[in-house]
Amino acid sequence: MNSLEFEIREFTEGDAEKTSKMLIAAFEWFHKNDKQSWLYRSFAPRKLIQNSKALDILIASRDSEIIGFISSSNSLFGVAYIPTVAVDPAHQRSGIGKKILNQKLAVLKKQGMRKAWLLVTSINLPAITFYLKEGFVIEGYLRNHTGPGLDEVLFSKFLS
Numbered sequence: 001m002n003s004l005e006f007e008i009r010e011f012t013e014g015d016a017e018k019t020s021k022m023l024i025a026a027f028e029w030f031h032k033n034d035k036q037s038w039l040y041r042s043f044a045p046r047k048l049i050q051n052s053k054a055l056d057i058l059i060a061s062r063d064s065e066i067i068g069f070i071s072s073s074n075s076l077f078g079v080a081y082i083p084t085v086a087v088d089p090a091h092q093r094s095g096i097g098k099k100i101l102n103q104k105l106a107v108l109k110k111q112g113m114r115k116a117w118l119l120v121t122s123i124n125l126p127a128i129t130f131y132l133k134e135g136f137v138i139e140g141y142l143r144n145h146t147g148p149g150l151d152e153v154l155f156s157k158f159l160s
């Protein structure tokens, strides 16, 4: 496999350990290796397995590595929430995020969702650039939301 070849598939419980390590590495900028922080704890393998029962999770895998992740949950009113998108830091900026996001949006559309929304921390300029490039627009701004001094930008996209 060359650096751009990977498979996108559904998360299974057997992926939890490797997925946990990848997510912890991808969000180091947020939790700063504080094992007590809510985000670090939310990526524990046991928690991922528990969350996978309520969320629809796709992962990107390359050989036996997990290099990408996206989760979502649908609503009865046709709007899907995307809690987490992440790409292994070693593989960022090679199109994996774009591919896994667009595959997820295509699945959501097929499932009858007409809109998707998500939150991005206001200091996360790479992600803000990424979502704007993918056609998301800003619909709101939540102050001191995911922690003191941590504002969240609310992005959405209609799946027309």
Ligand SMILES: CC(C)(COP(=O)(O)OP(=O)(O)OC[C@H]1O[C@@H](n2cnc3c(N)ncnc32)[C@H](O)[C@@H]1OP(=O)(O)O)[C@@H](O)C(=O)NCCC(=O)NCCS
Residues within 6 Å of the ligand: 026, 027, 083, 084, 085, 086, 087, 088, 091, 092, 093, 094, 095, 096, 097, 098, 099, 119, 120, 121, 124, 125, 126, 127, 129, 130, 131, 133
């Ligand atoms: C946001 C994230 C998922 C993007 O994934 P990625 O695979 O690196 O993104 P892609 O390679 O598909 O990039 C697509 C476009 O987004 C923009 N982009 C992505 N990363 C960027 C960065 N660090 N700086 C500026 N623009 C960036 C670029 O326009 C890029 O296109 P280009 O490379 O042709 O210029 C990734 O940076 C990540 O996992 N970040 C850590 C976790 C996180 O913060 N997730 C978002 C909040 S849920």
